[in-house]
């Protein structure tokens with residue numbers, strides 16, 4: 001064991017011994033990544049990870065120093081060639097944005113500055129406040145509201161629901177827990193709502209039985225008659241309804257709930273009205289959608305992602321809450337070790353930990369700040385509009401092709417369709433379409449994902465991709481038919 005004196009006489013750090021070497025490598029990394037993004041169209045949309053790479057990535061903890069050139073070589077050989085592919089022009093799986101070159105550089109700058117955007121008097125705190133104000137402006141939400149940048153839609157939704165839960169009972173839920181409420185605390189959403197809401201309700205101790213999932217109409221929009229009936233019967237049963245959740249773009253089909261009706265019903269029963277607009281809230285900037293999404297302006301809270309339809313690199317989401325005091329009351333705490341001072345580093349804006357679950361937080365706001373300056377908000381609205389137009393175009397291609405069938409109306413940027421053949425049952429078509437999705441991905445043609453609608457397996461395209469072009473959707477439709485015909489004629493595995 002070394003003595004303290006010996007350790008201190010030989011102090012070490014993690015900075016490079018040779019700064020020039022790291023600088024040169026950094027320049028090359030930037031060149032390589034710019035080429036990677038620039039040339040992504042000529043790459044397959046997805047590649048299978050070889051067993052050799054999987055073995056390599058299980059080698060165990062490094063105990064001795066390795067050369068940074070070698071480490072970068074390993075990244076290029078084993079990591080870079082096998083991405084999920086969401087920066088590719090034909091990636092439309094789940095709902096994932098595409099990122100941008102400047103967004104990636106902003107991440108590098110944020111990591112180099114490395115601020116903890118939890119508290120204190122430093123620039124990152126003010127950049128976040130500015131970006132939050134921009135987010136309010138983007139969806140015409142009141143500037144007096146409060147907000148916080150979070151990792152994504154799941155965190156944004158739970159943050160809003162915690163504020164709703166604590167505020168609506170008028171009890172001290174933070175101290176007493178939900179047992180302080182009368183009966184069960186119930187909340188309402190459609191069956192099409194994203195699973196993160198159910199997870200939030202479970203984590204919040206409310207229990208998923210109290211999340212009333214209301215059925216939807218033929219357009220996958222919540223049935224407001226059933227909603228009103230459910231609220232009234234819960235009140236009659238002695239429960240405490242507290243929140244209605246509307247979807248601005250459901251995850252399955254992109255359906256927009258009748259938000260204005262939901263707001264009215266919430267107001268009539270004195271309930272908190274929350275909108276999960278993970279991607280769809282931002283379509284409010286598109287003139288054709290400003291009316292159907294207008295009620296967002298009057299919601300009590302709204303959750304949306306900036307890594308989806310603002311094309312920011314992962315991760316960044318946003319929650320805005322109309323009643324800033326209700327928001328702060330849900331999370332604020334006083335501790336000796338996080339005290340604000342009048343001057344110096346510990347001065348500064350209200351600590352962000354008073355507005356969410358996390359204390360330590362990275363500098364997410366920088367990529368949004370730089371990217372919005374790069375393009376201006378109008379360009380984002382135009383690209384979102386382009387994504388919607390492309391989705392309607394794909395819908396038309398599907399309708400025109402006798403071997404394809406739409407499984408849900410196209411209402412925004414999500415298209416659910418399947419290959420069909422007259423002689424095959426639904427069960428057989430389910431298997432065949434699943435095979436098509438896997439083949440499209442394995443052949444590196446395109447990456448749609450899938451869902452089940454009314455028992456039917458759907459090929460699902462969620463378009464939040466600023467690199468996609470009209471021809472990419474033509475390729476998708478054509479290749480779906482080609483692969484579908486081949487399997488239908490020759491059987492699976494053909």
Ligand SMILES: Cc1ncc(COP(=O)(O)O)c(C=O)c1O
Pocket residue numbers: 094095151152153154155194196249250251276277278279305317
């Ligand atoms: C409607 C909706 N809500 C919530 C989420 C969850 O968002 P995140 O994955 O950013 O946590 C998603 C994700 O796709 C979504 O589509």
